[in-house]
Amino acid sequence: MANITMSPADAVAVQGAPAVRVRSYWQNVGYRLRYDYLTLFFGAMVMLILLSAVFAPLLAPMDPYESSLINRLKPIGYKDFILGTDELGRDILSRMLYGGRISLTMGIMPVLVATLVGGTLGIVAGFVGGRTNMLIMRVVDVFYAFPSILLAVAISGAMGGGVVNGMLSLTLVFIPPLCRVAETATSQVRNLDFVEAARATGAKTFSIIRVHILGNVLGPILVYSSSMVSVSILLASGLSFLGLGVTPPEPDWGLMLNTLRQAIYINPVVCAIPGVAILITSICFNLVSDGLRSAMDVRL
Amino acid sequence: MTVTEDTRKAPALSAVDRKDLRDRGGERQPMLIARELKKHFPITGGVFNRAVGHVRAVDGVSFTVMKGETLGVVGESGCGKSTLARLLMHLIEPDSGELIFDGDAVGEKDGLLVRDMRRLMQMVFQDSYSSLNPRMPVEDSIAYGKKVHGASEAEAKAAARELLTKVGLDPNLFGPRYPHELSGGQKQRVNIARALVLEPRVVILDEAVSALDKSVEAQVLNLLRYLKQHFNLTYVFISHDLNVVQYVSDRVLVMYLGEVVEIGPVDEIYENPKHPYTQALLASRLSMDPDDRIEEPPLVGDPPNPINPPSGCRFRTRCKHAEKICEIDRPILGEWLSAEAHVTACHMFVPNSGHSVAAGAPVPPTPKRTEAAMAGGD
Amino acid sequence: MTDTGTPPLVRLQDLNVKFVTRESTVSAVNDVNLTLKAGEVLCIIGESGSGKSVSMRALMRLLPERRARITGTVEVDGKDVLSLKGKELSDLRGGLVSMIFQEPMTALDPVYTVGHQIAETVRRHEGCTYDQGMERALELLELVKVPSAERRLRAFPHELSGGLRQRAMIAMALSCRPKLLLADEPTTALDATVQIQVLILLRKIQAEMGMGVIFVTHDLGVAAEIADRVAVMYAGRIVETGTVQEVLGNPKHPYTQGMLSSTVHGNMRGKDIEAIPGSPPDLRAMPPGCAFAPRCKYAEAACTTALPPEVIFDAGRMARCIKVAPDSVRQKELVPAE
Structure with missing residues (x-):
């Protein structure tokens, strides 16, 4: 048989290819973020808040637990109390810095755990489909029926107060929405041709999920969970405010808001400080997740 | 971008030995025998997701694919040709029917495991935004199949790069790229390379060139021809484009609403179509001659809904030869097993079927386009 | 173009459309000149990215105003479309001109x-x-x-x-x-047996109502069924115009020739198709000179230095290629490369 050769016309498919730089999806996202100054700014704010909580022992000018009957409810800038004092005469700034540790932990940890658990459940439900999907998603729907704050209160109430129980209840609250987002994203990707092609090579389910699904659903899941952080901080504060999360005398933004509430007519500015901190933190997280969302919205 | 002399040079390839070491059943054993394949998709509705009806996507389809041939599958949208492709690959489990790959029953006891069959049979999808993983460099997409079957990272990569060369893409230039950085034709070349990485014997091409521009389509068709010879492949070529099917196929299978209406050698089908549907389909081809335009549409109306297909012959609602018998009785495809057979599922060609034409009445004239007219415009 | 007394229904003069983004500028349509007489069917043939759909959307001002820079003249029934505002524009759309799309949904x-x-x-x-x-x-x-x-x-x-x-x-x-119907690949997504029904229907209705039709397609077969005249576009430029018989029967431009030879039909079985090598140019960085030159088997040095002129044979018969320009044929002056 004669030599089979490819026609030269065919061998030059390379011609006319646009000379583009090769960038992966995540490099592309990074490239976009680099020019999104607003998101960068709020990202820096988030970092600042996180660092101030981490280094609270170094930054705090006073002992957050040390009360003083003489210095109760002093205004901002009174003597050494930069942000004034609370109803027991404790330094607000120090309590804010220490309080950030608990508040932020309660804001971030439940979302992290829920992303892992809910994301996994959602990906499994979305990829396997059928009865497994039915089972997982119907259970999730039951949780959906309650407003999240009510659910958190109910679970915390049943399990009793405390930081750990508070975080557990918040985790349970965030699993259903994250599971739903992961399920939706996965079931969309699952039916695409490249997943079919992977199945056609004889690849096992786990390998397909790891190699082909994960990279394509991680984006939407991360965006959603980052937007949940601000919700979680608010809910955690809410729980503490109701006395279900952190117990006194631990410093916590939500709890501080609760105890300072009584002094609102005496020194309203000082009372507002924990609230303002919660507001700023959640806005920062929210805007960062918005920025992330638009950076990840690259149509490839 | 300029083209270096290197890329213009055709890759030197030695002739391959026609004898395939993987051959088990011998030369006369068909590569594939599909017998009475059936797949009905339930349509669910109501609160409890109960089935309220079935889409008869593939309804008792039988055919053979000989070794080294190209079987063209034509039909309109909704005729079940894409479902058929997925049934052959066992991407969808058939409700009933059997599939025999080179003498071994697939997915049955003592037969060929589905996983092993998938090494031997691969599929090329229509180029669409979803045919390649957008988050993966194309060489990794190609190498993936190799890794699934136990090759090392380096082996898989090397195989992928070699195949990129074979499909006409420079691996250094294109290997690390992401799908969005390739044109439609280039992506389709990658899709083809991905299907070939497991060294299959059969490749199913599901509308593989349909989304491409005409000039690119021609390039890819040439490539497919070259690859078929080089790798000693058997093709099942699914398309709605009658001209392309005629160009690539040795035999042609015509589908209508989930059933085979006609199968036979390509020249037989194109020069002497028997089934009224095949005739209408061929007469609907656009001429390239502005002075020879089609004046009357060969068929009126759209294909009916596959959820509740017509009783008896499914084409009868659009067929001008339809008679009482067509409504009552489902015509069967004759002796389809042999490679030379030209058979059709139509009462007009079954003696004593009860159809007047079968009984000797003259066949009403049908519109027909000559080959000369089709080649016009040159 | 020489023309008898009646003004044309559509006149495009030096139409340019550029899409401007922060990263790049895409020259989608470059110096397009076209006329359409009332009651005439013109097919614009081209592959994806040739600018055929963009030209048609410019005609109806359907392009995003902020990103698309349109220059040149667009006249429909004597109205200057590019200067229309508000009510006048909505009277034009759906009144004087209407459009059908590939996907009716x-x-x-x-x-x-x-x-x-x-x-x-x-x-x-x-x-x-x-x-x-x-x-x-x-x-x-x-x-x-x-x-x-x-x-x-x-x-x-x-x-x-x-x-x-x-x-x-x-x-x-x-x-x-409408006096003018714009059709953007309306039969591409249809099955063969349905496509021919719709084509025949459009042909009949056009003849009965006497509309002008601009029909965009990538399929030469569709053009053969419906067109009176044909304009072939490549990389945002019209490379050839003529009656459908002239263009399909006696193509002048190498691109049109390549399109015809790479259209598959049964007689070619067992042989390689004469495909056009390579792929269309990147519209963000167009080569100087003829955009088809890198894929053209007749290309010579002169092709890549300056844009080839529009070589006009008869009224309405044009090819933009230096190889088809006999000395006797009237030429427009050479356009310098951009």
Whole structure:
């Protein structure tokens, strides 16, 4: 048989290819973020808040637990109390810095755990489909029926107060929405041709999920969970405010808001400080997740 | 971008030995025998997701694919040709029917495991935004199949790069790229390379060139021809484009609403179509001659809904030869097993079927386009 | 172009469309000149990215105003389309000019019945009552040969098959008796047996109503079925024009020749197809000179230095290639490369 050769016309498919730089999806996202100054700014704010909580022992000018009957409810800038004092005469700034540790932990940890658990459940439900999907998603729907704050209160109430129980209840609250987002994203990707092609090579389910699904659903899941952080901080504060999360005398933004509430007519500015901190933190997280969302919205 | 002399040079390839070491059943054993394949998709509705009806996507389809041939599958949208492709690959489990790959029953006891069959049979999808993983460099997409079957990272990569060369893409230039950085034709070349990485014997091409521009389509068709010879492949070529099917196929299978209406050698089908549907389909081809335009549409109306297909012959609602018998009785495809057979599922060609034409009445004239007219415009 | 007394229905003069983004500028349409007489069917043939759809959307001002920079002259029935504002523009769209698309589902509203949508369009443009609009809708559905039209008036778009949906969209486009119909690959997504039905229907309706039609397609076969004249586009430029017989029967430009030779038909079995090598140029960085030169087997040095002139053979017969320019043929002056 004669030599089979490819026609030269065919061998030059390379011609006319646009000379583009090769960038992966995540490099592309990074490239976009680099020019999104607003998101960068709020990202820096988030970092600042996180660092101030981490280094609270170094930054705090006073002992957050040390009360003083003489210095109760002093205004901002009174003597050494930069942000004034609370109803027991404790330094607000120090309590804010220490309080950030608990508040932020309660804001971030439940979302992290829920992303892992809910994301996994959602990906499994979305990829396997059928009865497994039915089972997982119907259970999730039951949780959906309650407003999240009510659910958190109910679970915390049943399990009793405390930081750990508070975080557990918040985790349970965030699993259903994250599971739903992961399920939706996965079931969309699952039916695409490249997943079919992977199945056609004889690849096992786990390998397909790891190699082909994960990279394509991680984006939407991360965006959603980052937007949940601000919700979680608010809910955690809410729980503490109701006395279900952190117990006194631990410093916590939500709890501080609760105890300072009584002094609102005496020194309203000082009372507002924990609230303002919660507001700023959640806005920062929210805007960062918005920025992330638009950076990840690259149509490839 | 300029083209270096290197890329213009055709890759030197030695002739391959026609004898395939993987051959088990011998030369006369068909590569594939599909017998009475059936797949009905339930349509669910109501609160409890109960089935309220079935889409008869593939309804008792039988055919053979000989070794080294190209079987063209034509039909309109909704005729079940894409479902058929997925049934052959066992991407969808058939409700009933059997599939025999080179003498071994697939997915049955003592037969060929589905996983092993998938090494031997691969599929090329229509180029669409979803045919390649957008988050993966194309060489990794190609190498993936190799890794699934136990090759090392380096082996898989090397195989992928070699195949990129074979499909006409420079691996250094294109290997690390992401799908969005390739044109439609280039992506389709990658899709083809991905299907070939497991060294299959059969490749199913599901509308593989349909989304491409005409000039690119021609390039890819040439490539497919070259690859078929080089790798000693058997093709099942699914398309709605009658001209392309005629160009690539040795035999042609015509589908209508989930059933085979006609199968036979390509020249037989194109020069002497028997089934009224095949005739209408061929007469609907656009001429390239502005002075020879089609004046009357060969068929009126759209294909009916596959959820509740017509009783008896499914084409009868659009067929001008339809008679009482067509409504009552489902015509069967004759002796389809042999490679030379030209058979059709139509009462007009079954003696004593009860159809007047079968009984000797003259066949009403049908519109027909000559080959000369089709080649016009040159 | 020499022309008899009547002004053309459509006149495009030096039409340029550029899409500007922060990263790049895409020259989608470059110096397009076209005329369409009333009652004529012009097919613009081109592959994806050739600028055929963009030119047509520019004609109706359907391009995003902020990103698309349109320059040149666009005249429809004597009106300067690029300077129209507000009410005048909406009178143009759907009144004087209407458009049909490849995918009818994008043009029909899924929450209203087909009859309602046509009736509303008629009412808006002609100021008649809703009932009169409904009557007209029934007439139109019968005109486009929708079987049991009365029942179909009450159908929602998703309840119709692909072919019927396309007919319903054509009916809607015809509702205000446009002088110009723009068709953007309206038969591409249809099956072969349905495609020919729709083509024949459009041909008949065009002849009856005497509309001008600009029909965009990538399929030479479709052009052969429906066109009077043909314009072939490549990389945003018109490379060849002529009657459909001239262009398909005796193509002058190497690109048109390549398109014809790479169109598959059965006689070529067992042989390689004469494909055009390579792929179209990147519209963000167009090569100087002829955009087809890198893929052209006749290309020579002169092709890549300056843009080839429009070589005009007869009225309406043009090819933009230096190889087809005999000395006797009247030439426009050489356009310097950009």
